[in-house]
Amino acid sequence: MKITPSSSYAHLSSQDAVAILDSSYGIAGSVDFLPSERDQNFKVTTEGKDQFVLKIASPFEKERLVDFQDEVLNFLIQGKFPFSIPTPVPDKNGNNIVRFKNQSGQERLIRLVSYIEGERLSEVAHKDGKLIRSLGKSVASLHQTLTTFDEEIPERDGFAWDLTNASKVISANLDYIDNVDQKHLLEKICENLETDIQPILQELPSSLLHNDANDHNILVGPPSAEGRNVLGILDFGDMIYGPSIYDLAISSAYAQMRSNDPLSIITTLVQAYNEVQPLSAAELEVLFPLICARLAVSVSLSATHTHENNTDPYLTVSQQDAWESLHSLGKIHSRLARDLLRDSCGYPPCPNNVKICNWLETHKSDFGPLVKHPLNDCLVFDLSAESSSLPGLDTLTDVDQVTKLLFDKMDDSKSEVGIGRYAEPRLLYASNLYVKTEGDFPERRTIHLGLDLFLPAESPISAPLDGRVHSFKNNDLNLDYGPTIILEHSSEGIRFFSLYGHLSSESLDGLRIGDLVKKGQEFCSLGHYPINGNWPPHLHFQLITDLLDMEGTFPGVAFPSQKDTWLSLSPSPLLMLDLPSDSQFSPTLSVENIQAQREKYLAPSLSLSYKNPLHIVRGWRQNLITDEGQSYLDCVNNVSHIGHCHPEVLKASATQMSLLNTNTRYLNRNITKYCRRLISTLPDPLSVCFLVNSGSEANELAFRMAHAKTGREDLIVVNGGYHGNTGATVAASSYKFEGPGGKGPGPSVFPVIAPDDYQGPFLRDDPKRGERYAQEVKLALKASHDSGTGPSLFICESLLSCGGQIVLPPGYLKAAYKFVREAGGICIADEVQVGFGRVGSHFWGFQTQDVVPDIVTMGKPMGNGHPIGAVVTTPEIAQAFNNGMEYFNTFGGNPVSCSIGIAVLDIIEQANLQAHALEIGNYLLAQLNDLLTRHEQIGDIRGLGLFIGIEIVSNKQEKTPRRDLAKYIVERMKDHGILLSTDGPKDNVIKIKPPLVFDKTDAMRLIQALERILVEDFVVT
């Protein structure tokens, strides 16, 4: 077969183009060269700024085909698409085609079409989900309209870009591929096309095709926080008549290029296409191989061009990317890709699954036991991400400990066998073997695809039905299967496999491929650790409907994002074995269900973080873990100060809870010990404690004390400040009363401007800025005096939190406290956010300002998640408050809370968390400051210890707050598995305030992710 040369330029000069525009179209304008494979294209800009594209057809193009393009475009523009296509512009005489003869007398066919604004998809760095879905839907709707065009397309014999010719094009050019691996890859694609794909293609529905929805021909809209849209589809010069699936294959082939997760781009695109134009199972069968085929054609033709010394960059532009794609797609088994695509289109993922499952169900009574003991009433373990019976995550891989725990439980329940559930999401797979390397999110394989039977090592295992040894292998990496056997079973036209993992090494001795294993035959035995992959002794038994050509191994756990596909490849062992019905995991409530119930039963004024909220079921150190066992790095929870679920807190709480929990009207050692410990961290004369249940309650009580001491009611508060959710504290919180739903300050509240030395009137380069901001406090004190009684108190967070992670400028509190005290007021330091060592250099935030407040309020980190708060004050103020009215608090100061509080103080001290906060905080600040120098949108980095803010702005000059960008960054960081949040008066400050166990590796991970996001299109444009 002769392959039509796909490229050849009919070079016209810019002067020719200008002359044609003038003479044929009556258009005066300038022209710029536009890249193209065969046509020669000029972008035309008229004096009135109208834009067109002048297209000079290749001299090899048949005239009828050139004409046909205009006919199709004129037909399409009558359709209703959410995107644009080029509109043909006739010449002065109404002709679609203009003929032009160059100086050597060669004739060129020329057309003019409208110009479509937009960025080429090939230039988009971050292809977001919305864009890919928009592309899928656009290609589908273009396809649907093209099918209604009833004119026949002229023949294009041997057209190289017709995928029907792909195997011929690839083989014809194989000689130009020098690299052996690359050549082998192309040969494999060719073979697959010829043997498996072409016979199916003939049966598929055909239609007129665009045939070139490559990423240079797709125009997309500007980046936005929500994602982009397709604006236009160009270049109808490659149209053919062929199987409709080609257009989807071509757009998928190019859309996934340069992505770090090609398969997820392809499945998203296909799913969106299918929503508009449903795909058949046969089309999905050929889709993935066709995607590879298109890339293979592209690299083959490019190799030819290179061989012919054709240096036009357009012809080889995406070759490196295409090769990289071919290599990464080549690693994916095409039947796995097919099954994932089937799943995304609502088909049962593995086509064999239904037949095999039906067969298993109807033959259930024929199968023999796996082990000697009956299984139907034995102990079923909960090994899920939510299991409360598992130890802390860092001891999960302590095989001695976990083995003892499980086998003790079996002993306790007098169960000979313990069952580990099928389809269960687990945290047990702690090695890097289980982490996804593609994509933003470090997804872990957590979904268990088999059934576990926990039994003593060396227990014999029998075959439940006849089978032949398909393969066996010692998968000897830590936390892998260890010695493994796969049996093949075939009966009545059904073929499936069973896998036996974590065996003894003797089980593989003398085994041969093809050996017959009879039902009931004890053909292997359980291994001990470490030989069995270093697990507690157990059998991993798994059914497999399609082995995907693997030998001696097959994944036993799957990524949650591919769960349905893998569960279809590995159906439930309950189909074969007589097991307790709860041997198969099923979630009690879906995430959607929980959300719906939340909306129904909870107050609407509660908010949820993130566009797609997370269902977190577990915390561990600085990690939050979802129901599917996926871990997120928690960079915002300053409540879990010493790390989520700290074992010492757990111990303190459980021990005291088992003894006594009551109010403070009895003598108890915990409360005195705790108050003594707390007071020892504070300077004199702060020596009297009140224990409460929250930060709000602490502030509310502090206000009462100040009012009692001063006999006045007026409050001086700082703009952006937040002090709690009770009536009095909301009234004192400018963050609330100036925010949505707020009614401004009440008559006794005097707000002062926030001492913000980045956005405020006095900037960081002013050494006197602290005192200047404090002058504002002086003015407010005067206003309070002038309007009535004078001030009762001044409350200020030691570093502003909701106000935008602001570090108070040097000298601020010192001057402000002086003015307040001179005016007879009480100085309250709100340490609810920042106390207990977070700022690194000091235990309390106010100490960084070299002041001693009259009252300190505390909360959040005190109980590491247990609700405790405190007010510590001077004996004098405490006495003034002691006016005869008892202060009673049902829960405040109870023995359990105090016991937890003591444990938290112990750990801060023993683990040196304050010094750690300083070291890691300084490291993080240095790294962030480095990012600041390179990224225009980072206006400011500020913070102390592990209390840090990143202010996101339009640019360093104007400093306009960019809330949308800050929100976008936070959402994208979540995509990378990192949790942050925004705050500040303009909600444009990203807050970093992780549990103090956050370490240098976490800091580096945060910086790397941030760095990647900061160059995404939406951020930089």
Ligand SMILES: Cc1ncc(COP(=O)(O)O)c(C=O)c1O
């Ligand atoms: C500075 C500050 N003070 C007080 C509070 C109120 O504490 P709680 O929510 O424990 O009542 C908060 C809570 O965010 C806070 O940030």
